[in-house]
Structure formats: structure tokens, C-alpha cells
Amino acid sequence: MSEATRGRGRRRSPRDLVGGTPAETWSLRFDDRELPAQSGQSIAAVLWSAGILAWRTTRATAAPRGVFCGIGSCYDCLVTVNGRPNQRACLVPARPGDHVTTQEGTGHDDLAV
Amino acid sequence: MTTSPSDSPADLAVVGAGPAGLAAAVAAAGLGLRVTLLDAGERPGGQYFRHPAPGLGAARPEALHHGWADFASREAALRAHVSAGRITYLPRHHVWTVTPDPGGGPVWALHAVVGPEEAAATVGARGVLLATGAYERQLPFPGWTLPGVVGAGGAQAMLKGGLVLPGSRVVVAGSGPLLLAVAGSLAAAGARVPAVVEAAAYTGYAAHAAALLRNPGKLAEGATYGGALLRHGVRLLTRHAVTEAHGTDRVEAVTVARLDRDWRPLPGTARRIPCDAVAVGHGLVPQLELATGLGCATRLSPDATVALEVDAGQRTSVPGIWSAGETGGIGGAQLALTEGEIAAHSAAGRPVPARLARARTRLRAFAAAMAGAHRPGAGWTGWLREDTDVCRCEEVPAGRIREAVEDLGARDARTVKLLTRAGMGWCQGRMCGPAVAALAGTDPAPDRRPLSCPVPLSHLAALPPRTPLTGPPTGRPHLLWPRRTH
Ligand code: FES
Secondary structure, three states: OOOOEOOOOEOOOHHHHHOOOOOOEEEEEEOOEEEEEEOOOEHHHHHHHOOOOOOEEOOOOOOEEOOOOOOOOOOOOEEEEOOEEEEEOOOOEOOOOOEEEOEEOOOOOOOOO | OOOOOOOOOEEEEEEOOOHHHHHHHHHHHHOOOOEEEEOOOOOOOOOOOOOOOHHHOOOOHHHHOOOHHHHHHHHHHHHHHHHOOOEEEEOOEEEEEEEEOOOOOOOEEEEEEEOOOOEEEEEEEEEEEEOOOEEEOOOOOOOOOOOOEEEHHHHHHHHHHHOOOOOOEEEEEEEOOHHHHHHHHHHHOOOEOOEEEEOOOHHHHHHHHHHHHOOHHHHHHHHHHHHHHHHOOOEEEEOEEEEEEEEOOOEEEEEEEEEOOOOOEOOOOOEEEEOOEEEEEEOEEEOOHHHHHHOOOEEEOOOOOEEEOOOOOOEOOOOOEEEOHHHHOOOOHHHHHHHHHHHHHHHOOOOOOHHHHHHHHHHHHHHHHHHHHOOOOHHHHHHOOOOOEEEOOOOEEHHHHHHHHHOOOOOOHHHHHHHHOOOOOOOOOOOOHHHHHHHHOOOOOOOOOOOOOOOOHHHHHOOOOOOOOOOOOOOOHHHOOOOOOO
């Protein structure tokens, strides 16, 4: 959120509030972009840090969706991680070398239920 | 990984490591029980004490929390009990069903999927404490599926766990005390919060002055939130609601309108507030599927949610199954800690200390007052348009649900679901259930989902055959929980 500057100087960020520094940073590939990631962040947190709020489209109307519940209950944040569709981005920790791709509809899913 | 539940079962399995489960596990181990603590999360604390992963290197995680000391002391105790072998702590274990052990004897089998790889694990225990917490209640409005509209609890969870914000100008809306906490932490973390939009009138509390005055701690907590909001220049609009979110690819503004006593938007009161995110929630709903799967009795709470019926020792109606915290009705972290400790005493066959019993009575009275004040008014459906998606997963609009009710004669949420697919998607009605029930004109039904999370078919196939459990297993003598007397 360091980009959250607003005219009269830099605003506080969540990092300012809790202090400290991340143990490690690396980059995560999202579609064709490289995004900075910190160890311990979920995939959704990495995407939010980059200002990205939507990473899938719905089956019926192709509407964009991303995190809604933030705790693994709503399944709105589904994403394809390393070729595996239907992963909940709010729960799955980002790992070095991950390739995350926008999921369209069911992501040619192998629905487990 | 999979063991037979009858190889050396724990005395007590605790499901959920939030305030209730954590307090219960630590207290039970302190009273001499062998405990297994299973939790879907990576770290103990649940949603309330959700904190950044160690890798994020937060030096002051307590800056995001109220009552962090309550967590820190129990987490330290958990670590001590784990190294002494009194607690087996299983993080990343999502329990999806609890069954009586087919081997006979007073033993339960807890079936879990483990980690993102979804491996199977089964744990056996003589008693089970369900401390599965709650999820947020959502009432839909036009535009609520736009990116940038997120759950209030979700925004809080992403902030506490990942140190991220959904936007830089966030309207907080819905109903319930959680909104004040969420607005306070978003503002402290650097977001602008132009308004907290609360559908209820806080004057509803006045009717419960006695319960409020017996809870000075709670009042002080409220004052802290209020003070933080004032400092950050946040406006509190009571008896108002966000009736629409605007934008194409993401939210750009909301319409806020005044409500009448029944939460019906008053014509001519709408105004627009620009924002790039909305954090919304209308209170919490107890998460009960494991309990209802076992046949535990439920009751309707004053906030119109379904909660478990428990006795003074936190026992559910099913012998051998306890519940603590939000599963027994929404009441907050202090109550959850208290009830967890009460359940531990009762599971260990000990009398409940009077101090805990008193605290529970006092905090439950406060919770009931609060729940009643924030119960959704029937008029909220007045802000739905025919094309507003009610079920996010299956994209079922309000018009189709109304048609099922008005033209096709559906009288309950279940029939609506069969006719429209509302509630049949991934989330199994967690997001749309309360709204669908309201549109069908009924009270919400207890959570009945066959599985509490998606489970690979192979794990289902591996379950031992048994007669389906249709009600409380009382009357089947081998399932009865023997009262411990030591
Ligand atoms: S945001 Fe709801 S499951 Fe991830």
C-alpha cells in the first residue's frame, strides 16, 4: 500500500501499523505479469497488494470476481495455480515459482464434489 | 496419515482453534485430559485472532487486535502442552464430518482433509468439542458482486493475515458491532473510511440498559472503537444502508439511503459516496454443519440465526458432543474464551467454576441485547432489483427467486433451491442462505450440508459403511458418553 499517497504526504500502511520486515520477497507470475510477493502471504494478498481485485470470471455471465469472504467460505476467489483450477486464493499460500492464471468459468475443472 | 480412530483415541477432540477452541484445549489439557486440537487454519487464533504469517515479519501483531494478551497466554500454554505431549495440535486439518466409530465403544471418528493437497486424515476421540465459529451474514444489494465489494470480516481477515487493503477509500456497511472494529482497523492501517453505514439504530440498545451496564468492559470496548473512529474522521450513519454499488469492473461509488424502522429505504434520501472498496456484513451466522450432521438440537437466536442448544456445561443434546463460542450463538471473543473453559471443565467431569458461570450469564445477556438490536428488518428486500444476483455462485437473480415463491408456490428455501439452483453452488448457500430464506418468507433453517467443505470422492468412498445418522444417537448404548467421575 506504499502507493497510497494522497496529496498531503504518505498515508499509513498496514506494514507501518505492525512494523517489522518480511523475511523474504520474491515474485509471483500472474498471467503475463510479475508481482512482488512476500513469504507468508496468500495468493489473494499478493494480488491485492498489486491492486488486483478480480482474477476469475463467472460461468454464466463472465462477470469478474475475486475475494469476497476472505476466509475460505464463499469460493468466489477461485483461481488456477500451476495449472490446477479452483484453488481458493484467500487460503493458498503463495510460493516462489508459482504461476497463477485467471480462471474463466469452471477452469475446465475437475470438480471434486 | 489415516489411523483408525480407535487406536488410542484422545479424551477430547476440539474442532477449531479460535478463542473458544483454543481456550478449551488448553484448559482441558490443564485438567489432565489428552486433547487433539484440529483446525483448518495455518496458525491458532481463528478468525478473531487471525494474525500475519511469521514470514511477514510483523513486529507488533497486537496493533491489529483487541485482547491480544488473552491469545498470547493461551498460545504459549498450547505450545507447552504440545511439547509435553498433552495436546496433539493438527493445523490445516479441515474436519468435514464426525461419525460414531463403527468399531463400537464410546468413540467418535473425525474425518478431515489436510492442506491444499487434500490428503485424508481420521482422528478418534471419546468426546468432541465443536468450536467451529461463524461466518458472515450477507444481505445482497445491486452491485454487491462487483470486485471491491468484500465482506467486512473478509477485509479484516485479509488485513490481519496478509497486511493488505482492498482499496484506499473504503465504505464499511451492514449491521452489527463488527463494523466498528473493522472500520477502526482499516483506518488505522491507512485506508480512508468515509462512513460506517449501519442499518440498525443504536438506540435499540437502550431497551437493554441493564445488560449493558453489567458489562462495563464491553462498553469500554465500544468507546475505544468510537474514539478511534472519531480520530480518523469516520462518520457513523445509523439507520442507513448501502442500497447499490456502482462501477463496471470494480466499485467506484455507492448509493446510501436512509431506512425506516423495518430497514425499508426511504424514497428521496439516496446519496452517492465515492469509494474504491466496500466492506459489508450483517452480523455473523454460527457454523453448524458438523453439529447438525450429528443431530444436535438447535434454537433460533434473537438475531434470527440458528444456534446450538447447550446446557450449563456447554453440552449439546447429543451425549459426548460439546459446543463453545459462536456455535452456541454469536457473542464475541470474551464469551468464547469463557465457554471454552466451561466446556473443558464439563468434559473433564469437573464442576464448572462459579466465576466462569457468572461471566457466561453476563456476557450472554449482553450478546442477546446486541443480537436483538441488529436483527435485520424485513424491509431490506426493498433495495433488491429483479436482476440483483442473490446467489453469487449460481448467479440467480432476485426476480427468479421471487418467481419461484410467487408463481411456483415455493414456501421454503429448500424448494426455492431446487427450482432455481440458489444455494447449490460451491459455497453451499453460506452466502445466500439468509437472503433466500427471507425472500421465501421463512426463518433460516439450520445449516444442513452433507459435507462442510469440498471433499475428494476417494475420501468419501473410504468412509466405513454405516447406517446414516438421522438423529441424536441416544438410544444406541455403545454411543453413550460415559460421565467421567474423577
Ligand atoms: S474469498 Fe471466499 S473463499 Fe476465498
